[in-house]
Amino acid sequence: MPGRDSDVLLRTQISPALLTRLYESAERTAATGEPDHEVLAELRESGVLATAVPVEYGGAGGDARTVNAVVEKLALVNPSVAIIAFQHFAVSARIAEWGSERQKKTLLPALADGSLLAASAWSETGAGAAKRKLSSTAVRRDDGAWVLDGAKSFTTGASVADIYLVLVQTEEPAEVTDSVYGSTGQTFFLVSADNPGLVPDLSLDLVGMRGSATGFVSLRSCVVTDDDRLGPEGRAPEIIAGVRESGATLGAVSMGVARAAFQLAAGHLEKRGLFGKPEVRHRMVGLATRIESAAAIVERAGARTAANPGLTTLHSKLHASGVAEDICLDVARMLGSAGYVTASRLNRLLADARAVGLMGPTNDLCRELVAATWPK
Incomplete structure (x- = not known):
């Protein structure tokens, strides 16, 4: 239109x-x-x-x-x-x-x-990056309601969100599954923050993304109705797979971080009158080119024009997060002692850039998901 x-x-x-x-x-x-x-x-x-x-x-x-x-x-x-x-x-x-x-x-x-x-509460200690071994459970009562128990970790938005999309095990997983992310018998529930059985905890002291309210969420005899279930019972992996297919990517966060670091370097060099040197300009062009290469794959992921949009989304996170971290490190070398102080914004950007690679699906899991598409 x-x-x-x-x-x-x-x-x-x-x-x-x-x-x-x-x-x-x-x-x-x-x-x-x-x-x-x-x-x-x-x-x-x-x-x-x-x-x-x-x-x-x-x-x-x-x-x-x-x-x-x-x-x-x-x-x-x-x-x-x-x-x-x-x-x-x-x-x-x-x-x-x-x-x-x-x-x-x-x-x-x-x-x-x-x-x-809204926030997502999928991760938990011991489950692994692929969420294959969840210990958090939901048990259906005779009246049709569900009782959720367990603990979620690294939940972004813990304590500030009003509603959480929680991943739990509703039945024993099958011995064999084709899913690389998630497992059979897993189900999503939408849980309100005012549910007395949901308790957020911000005791995590993160190095990066320090304002993201990333922490723990405990489920203590948390009662929800079947109307709070999102999607079919036991088929959460299908919903998870759809997240990748959507084209929305954490690589976009990395792009913002990379551009912020580039702007920081440009301001530093301009202030010191160093842009007149060809070697400085050429070095900055190199950074800009790498940023544009990452921006291109993030754009391609969002456009969903590739034959396998989910694969492009995974590549976009891997490439953009790697570029962002590399850009921050290169800018640190440019700034020298000016960036080697606690108050430097660059240190925060570098920590944030590293954090994206650890967010779900983690970069290691992204690599496994990409490799799983290759011929056996």
Whole structure:
């Protein structure tokens, strides 16, 4: 439809004032290691959280390209908030794709207007990056309700989210499964933050993404109804696979980090009048070229034009996260002693760049998922 792309982008614009406050917030949370509730409240009110919600449910109707563009713009000034937003978009998209009519009508408008902030709680200690050995469980009661028990780790948005997409084991997994991510007998549930059986814990003291409210979520006799189940019982791996196929990629976060580091280097060199030297200009061109190569594969992932969109999404995270970390290291060498101080923004960017590679699916798991597509 002519004009639709520009209309969607217009509805997902981030105001310069909010971008400034996000930038300032990143500096504060890097020091405190705590989420900035005030700036998150502004994000809720900005309309940006509507990006991945279909128009018919009050959203902007953005596709993966739009999601990636918004996430990159947020990550340019505040990678921690970009990660929170990415998880919100991912849950919104899963509800739009797999949710019941009741879930769509009830949750999607609230996710769009910011009254609900969503998070994913999939990881747990001992489960492995592929989530094959979950110890968290859901047991169905005689009245049809479910009781969830267990503990989730590295949940981004813990304590600040209003609703969590929780992955649990609802039946014993089969001995053999073709799934590389997840296992048979796993099911997703949407659990409200005000459920007394869900307890967030922000005791994790992370090196990077320090304002992302990444922590633990405990499930203690957490009772939910069958209406809170997302998608078919025992078929969570299908939903997980669809996340990759969507084209939305954490590589967009890496792109924001890489561009921020490049801007930092440019400002440093300009301030010292070093751009007049050909070797300096050529070195910066080399950095810019690597950033553009990563941007191209992130764009291709979002456009979903490849024969295997899921594979491109995996490659986009691997390449963009690697480029972001390398760019930060190269800029550190450029800055020399100017970057070798605790207060340097570059140190935060480098820690954030490293963090993306550890976020699900981790880069090691991405490599396994890519390798699994090769002929045996």
